[in-house]
Amino acid sequence: VHCEERFVRSENQQPWNVSAGPLRINETTIPIIKRMAEDMPGGFFIYRAHGNEEILFANTAVAHLFDCDTVDEFRKITNNSFKGFVHPDDLDAAEHSISRQIHENVNKLDYLEYRIICKDGTVKWVADWGHFVHSEDCGDLFYVFVSDISERVHKEEEARQKVLDFEQSEAIHAEHSKSAFLFNMSHDVRTPLNAIVGFTALARKYAGD
Numbered sequence: 001v002h003c004e005e006r007f008v009r010s011e012n013q014q015p016w017n018v019s020a021g022p023l024r025i026n027e028t029t030i031p032i033i034k035r036m037a038e039d040m041p042g043g044f045f046i047y048r049a050h051g052n053e054e055i056l057f058a059n060t061a062v063a064h065l066f067d068c069d070t071v072d073e074f075r076k077i078t079n080n081s082f083k084g085f086v087h088p089d090d091l092d093a094a095e096h097s098i099s100r101q102i103h104e105n106v107n108k109l110d111y112l113e114y115r116i117i118c119k120d121g122t123v124k125w126v127a128d129w130g131h132f133v134h135s136e137d138c139g140d141l142f143y144v145f146v147s148d149i150s151e152r153v154h155k156e157e158e159a160r161q162k163v164l165d166f167e168q169s170e171a172i173h174a175e176h177s178k179s180a181f182l183f184n185m186s187h188d189v190r191t192p193l194n195a196i197v198g199f200t201a202l203a204r205k206y207a208g209d
Contacts, residue, residue: 042147049102049132049140053082056138065126065148067118077119087115087123094128098142102132113149125153
């Protein structure tokens with residue numbers, strides 16, 4: 001049976017008699033993962049770690065993240081691939097972080113932030129907690145928890161912009177103060193300096209008197 005087909009098995013199957021221990025992604029646990037994921041308040045999806053990075057499963061929250069009504073609609077606008085999930089400008093950085101996690105951070109969730117493009121073309125920022133696993137049934141996979149952080153990112157950008165605006169305003173004020181100081185200095189010094197130069201010229205002319 002093809003791996004993707006196992007992710008869309010009938011909801012009537014209930015393989016709950018699973019031995020204790022770490023949850024593994026295989027033919028037995030996939031229906032359980034699917035049921036659990038649908039009840040999650042946030043997005044959850046699984047995709048292949050290689051090739052075209054095909055998305056094997058996504059819950060409804062992921063579809064709503066893209067402002068889609070159904071998972072099928074989400075699959076269509078992303079070409080059912082993680083490469084289509086991430087904003088093109090952020091894809092290289094995201095995949096570099098994921099590659100690093102595979103080789104250096106195998107026991108922890110990888111965290112990254114990137115943009116996505118919604119159904120209507122709007123852009124959102126998301127937080128991605130992903131982990132690489134090897135499945136006996138499906139090969140190398142990533143499972144990912146994802147959530148919308150657009151509001152937080154926008155607030156941070158506004159705060160940074162306020163700092164930049166303040167620093168720019170301070171720089172302009174400092175430049176104006178410098179110019180005013182130099183203008184006043186040149187004006188205030190010119191009058192006594194003219195007198196000094198004038199008296200020095202007279203002193204030289206009448207040095208013997």
